[in-house]
Amino acid sequence: MSIRLLPETLINRIAAGEVVERPSSAAKELIENAIDAGAMRIDVVIADGGQSLISVSDNGRGMSADELQLSVERHATSKLPDDDIFDVKFLGFRGEALPSIAAVSRLEITSRAEGSESAWSIKVEGGKKYTPTPAAQTKGTRVDVRDLFYATPARLKFLKTPRTEQGHISETIKRLSMAHPGVGFSLSDGTRKIIDFPPVTGDLFNARLARLTAIMGRDFSNNSLLIDAKRESLGLSGYVGLPTLNRGNSALQFLFVNDRPVNDRMLFGALRGAYRDFLASDRYPLVALFIDAPSAMVDVNVHPAKTEVRFRDQGMIRGLIVGSIKHALGDAGHRASTTVSDVALGAFRAGQLPMSGGRSVGGAIYPNQPFTPSVTPGLAQRNGAFHAPLPDLDQTPMARTSDLESTYDPAALSYPLGVARAQLHATYVVAQTENGIVIVDQHAAHERLVEERIKTDLAAEGVRRQGLLIPEVIELDEVDCDRLISRVEELAELGLVIEQFGPGAIVVRETPAMLGELNLHGLLQDLADGLAATDETIALKDRIGDVCASMACHGSVRAGRALNGAEMNALLREMEATPHSGQCSHGRPTYVELKLADIEKLFGRR
DSSP: OOOOOOOHHHHHHHHHHHHOSSHHHHHHHHHHHHHHTTOSEEEEEEEGGGTSEEEEEEOSOOOOHHHHHHHTSTTOOSSOTTOOTTOOOSSOOSSOHHHHHHHTSEEEEEEEOTTOSOEEEEEEETTEEOOOEEEOOOSEEEEEEESTTTTSGGGGGGOOOHHHHHHHHHHHHHHHHHHOTTSEEEEEOSSSEEEEEOOOOSOHHHHHHHHHHHHHOHHHHHTEEEEEEEETTEEEEEEEEOTTSEESSSTTEEEEETTEEOOOHHHHHHHHHHTTTTSOTTOEEOEEEEEEOOGGGEEOOSSTTOOOOEESOHHHHHHHHHHHHHHHHHHTTTOOOTHHHHHHHHHHHHTOOOOSTTOEETTEEOOOOOOOOOOOTTHHHHHHHHHSOOTTTTSOOOHHHHHHHHHOOGGGGGSTTOEEEEEETTTEEEEEETTEEEEEEHHHHHHHHHHHHHHHHHHHHOOOEEEEEEEEEEEOOHHHHHHHHTTHHHHHHTTOEEEEOSTTEEEEEEEEGGGOSOOHHHHHHHHHHHHHHHSSTTHHHHHHHHHHHHHHHHHSOOTTOOOOHHHHHHHHHHHHHSTTTTBOTTSOBSEEEEEHHHHHHHTTOO
């Protein structure tokens, strides 16, 4: 078969297969064009999940008749003024979006250039271009995409339901609106507004937080930490949630590079690393981070849809993310998210008892509900026992009560976690603050304190080793053994001294002293697996962090242990002075704070 050139229509359809994966892909390209045109308001209307119609209107600079004709030509762009593909300052720059969309749909663009007295319109159907004609249009541009994929009906089979496709378009608009809070966005299905974000004024950080609050919810706004860090020419800003504010998936993790929404495995891996000591592996923090990097340090041209990027120095980016987040979490101290107390109060409300119709109890009016008291035989007789004098009233009070009273210091109420007033079920410490109460899980709290103490000792003294009285021989796969033996010196620096013991076996002579007794076979197997996956000696460090958490768990105050007043107050004071003490290693809260105002509402006093 001889070599031939493909026809232009087929070339455009192939490009459309790369750029326009689904309706949300087309919407993304059109919205990015509007943002690049300086629009301050972008309105999107869709029908049938974007398959029948995607209409994007903006108030940007607009285009003249000649520019309209060029805009639907392949690789025509206004966003590379000096032809430097490595200095990209716009979201769209490849010049493929409009001709690719037009190749598989019925496209109409109506635009009025800034300062022009007339507007023009051009149509392209299945790749066939028509001559521009005069039209009626205010300042800006409107792009109507109808019957998407009508020219490639095979692609229609891969589309999901209209509701699902609508959800993808909504997600696309939300991501773009996060990076551009000064731009107003709306999404409508022709009958109702699905999204309506007015432009936000003010400084960038407050504007971003306002837009993030509209998308991620008030809980994120109340329980997020500001990130604003720089390293050489790189900048990192945004907001990250407290570890106790987490979810079971990564749907609320948003990452941007030069205001471009991206999905980058390295960046998401850095997030996991930053939260590793604070969250279980199946929980995900809420995050919105914005990376500002010089164009020369990042390549945004590695994917047709521009959803992936490549960094020249990935280590610097990862270090900036991990370091900045850990610093912010450290500055948060013992703070835990307010959602913990909200859930607790919600549980209390769920337990309201039905009262007789219209009765007022403690100032609270309960709704009319049928109430039939159940009379138990002999209740009156047994009720008399409750009115009898309590026994042993003349005896000395229990040591626990007297001890709490003797250690009670009203001045301690000003401390963030207050002063201990009781211990319940030998597990929970109840403390009184100036305006509420705090309930502390003594085991979870002390677990975090012990773990942080171990980490401090490691940083100060290094990894101390202990020799095994009887060296232990571990049998592994030969390939795994080779991986470990090739890192003998590096492992020794981390406290693990191993030697080859024939094919498929390793003898362990020394281990990190801080680990005590441990499953050496499991440790070495995990280490070998980590080396196979990353080819870096980081698996042992990660494993040490996990074992530190396990040590802290077994070495901390156990649930069921009675504490005296001094011990309880010492626990509270140490929590206040220890970073990250608001959550255990798995992201669960170590304490719940209930404000007095909320408690009064439960009893109808407010």
